Amino acid sequence: MLFIGYCAEGTLGDQITKAKSPVNIFGDPCDVRAGVVSLDTCPGHADKNELRS
Numbered sequence: 001m002l003f004i005g006y007c008a009e010g011t012l013g014d015q016i017t018k019a020k021s022p023v024n025i026f027g028d029p030c031d032v033r034a035g036v037v038s039l040d041t042c043p044g045h046a047d048k049n050e051l052r053s
Contacts, residue, residue, distance in 0.1 A: 001016065001034050001035070001036050001037070002037050002038075002039070003016070003017055003036070003037070003038040003039070004038075004039050005039075005040065006040065007038075012024075012025070016032055016036055017036060017038045019032070019036070020032070
């Protein structure tokens with residue numbers, strides 16, 4: 001999985017990027033078996049025109 005930008009504390013994305021396994025998805029525990037990469041270089045609040053520059 002590729003996460004681009006910030007994952008708020010306690011969210012599913014935060015748990016996955018911190019290598020917590022299993023995680024709950026719709027109330028069901030799921031093992032994280034995918035490779036996980038997090039890039040904090042792209043701002044998540046920019047719109048498409050700002051990302052192009």
